[in-house]
Amino acid sequence: MGQRDLEAALPAGADPRQHAHVLARVHEAAVAGRELPTRPRPVISASWERMRRLGVDPDGVPTAPVLTFEQLEGRRRASGLAEALPTLRGGLTSLAEQAAHIMVIVDAGGHVLWRDGSAAVSRRADRVGFVEGADWQEEAVGTNAIGTTLVTRRAMQVYSAEHYVRAQHFWTCAAAPLHDPRDGRLLGVVDLSGPASTVHASTLALVDAVTRLAETQLRTTHLTELERLRGFAVPVLAKVGGPAVVADEHGWVAAASGLAPVDRIALPSGLAPGRAWLPAYGSVAVEPVPGGWLIRLTEDEVAPLTRVVLDVRSPREPDLTVTSGAGTWTHRLSPRHAEMLYVLASRRDGRSASELSLDLFGDAGRTVTVRAEMSRLRRHFGGILGAKPYRFADDVEVLVRRPDNAEAVLPHSLAPAIRG
Template sequence: MGQRDLEAALPAGADPRRHARVLAQVHEAALSGKELPSRPRPVVDASWQRMRRLGMDPDSRAAAPVLTVEQLEARRRASGLVEALPTLRGGLTSVAEQAAHIMVIVDAGGNVLWRDGSAAIRRRADSLGFVEGVDWQEEAVGTNAIGTALVARRPVQMYAAEHYVRSHHSWTCAAAPLHDPRDGRLLGVVDLSGPASTVHATTLALVDAVTRLAESQLRTTHLTELERLRGFAVPVLAKVGGRAVVADEHGWVAAAAGLAPVDRIALPANLAPGGVWLPAYGHCAVEPVPGGWLIRPTETDAAQPTRVVLDVRSPRAPELTVAGAAGTWTHRLSPRHAEMLYVLASHRDGRSASELSSDLFGDASRAVTVRAEMSRLRRHFGGILGAKPYRFADDVEVLVRRPPSPEAVLPHSLAPAIRG
């Protein structure tokens, strides 16, 4: 697991009470349109701007929607988070109880699914409406660590008046997103929340570490499942003969015959048995097998795609749709791949590895990272991407569907080419 930059809400060595007063002054000035005594952190500033565009009332105590018991149980089952619960509770519940905090787990839609920790703090949270089943997205309750982490897609800590709604100023929260290691999909957010007086700079690092441990254990479970599928796939491929591959439902390859070995192939959303065009192999016949799919290329020179639609209107689910004579194919993109394709769509003449590095990281020296990611993209999406320079193929029409506000384009992104 790579290192992630963590930015605590409380600067090192700062006095919490004095810093809270400064934040309150910044908050009041920002809401009244006066000159700011200091700038809020970028992640806070960006969220406050979103709240102003939404017309969020900083004095609102309106109750956010709450799921029924039946809806809550259904959300829990569908969240993909149940397998991570033992790790998250084992790593954070006792800490939450000792530190006068609660541990909160929300799904990708921002609904609070579980709360554990201090009974006294749970009661305080109840009075705020911070209960199981509530919608805790920014759109519902303003700037907060959970909702902002869902947008920013990175660990976030909020302290005191960094919260947009004043009734939350007595709280501090540290939240980290949890992703499905099989497909990079955002499963939800893990959070520690408590009274503002309990703020600590290391809380965010703790939440992030435990969340990443849970992701690691989910990855181990997946590898075990893939090995089980491999034991089934090898005799199936021997019986079928010819070029074929067996992959799980997320596209991870268990075994292949007569095809270049790859770790993963991009599969369309809602894959069904029958014929399908895949960027990696062209037109294929697809059959279900226990735990995955048997995929067999059916023609050598498949018709190449003629149109690509990059849809970034959804802040959490960017998609790439590829269309051609063989049909239409849609795949959900990871945040990084969405950024890279967006930049390439904006530069049809192409970008070198160093230019893409500057576009994405503000640093031309990270070209090795760019080349590795572009290699993955080109394996996934076949003939629609070229190299030297990296670009969409010249004979492919590229359409980008954007949200109405430029600030809402991939709001998680810090890439200079997108935020600049």
């Protein structure tokens, strides 16, 4: 796993109490529509702007109903987080109790699934509706580490008056996203919260490290499952007699025959037995096997691509749909890949690695990251994308579906080419 950016709340060397006073003045000016005495962090400024557009009341209280016990248990089972729970509790619960914090685990939909830690802090959390079963998305409770991490997909800390709702100004929170290592899907958010007076710069790094450890253990479990599938796949491929691959349901390749080896292929959502079309291979025949799919290349003539639709109307689940004479294929995109494809769709003449680095990071020097991500995209999407410069293929029609409000395009993104 590569290094992740951490959005810490306290500037280096800042006095927490003095910084809280500055934030309070900034917050008062912001909600009153006056000129700000200083600018909040860009990620906080962007979140406050979302709160104004949504009409969130800075003096409000949570109004969304808390889940019933049956609903809560159902979301716990469906979350995919239960397997990570022992690691998260082992790494954070005792620390939370000692440091006057609570550990909170939230699913991808923003609902609090588990809460552990200091009993005294838990009672304070009860008073602001920060309870198991509560909806802690931005639109429900304003800017906060959990809800804003769900939008930005970045580990971040929110301190004192950075919270949009005044009732939360007495809190400091540090949260990190937890992803499914099999498909990159966001499973939820892990958070440590406590009184604002307990703020510490290292809290965010700790939460992020424990969350990454949980992701590593989930990945280890997946590799064990993939190895089990490999033992089944090798004899099956020996009988096929043509180019074929056996992959698990997430596209991770257990074994291949007659094809260049790759770690993973992009599979559409709702893949079913029968004929299909994959950007990496063209026309294929798909058969279910225990734990995955047998995918055989066919000799059907590959129909030319006609249209690519990049749909960014959903703030959290952008996707790419490819239509050809062989059918339609849809793939959900990671936030980073959605950013890159959005830029390329806007610049059909293409972008060099340094130009794309400037578009995404405001820094032309991060070309190693750009090349690595573009390599992943091109492995997934075969003939759709070209290189030197990076671009959509010339014979592909590209359509971008955007939300009505331009500010709502990929709201997680701080990329200059998108926010500009």
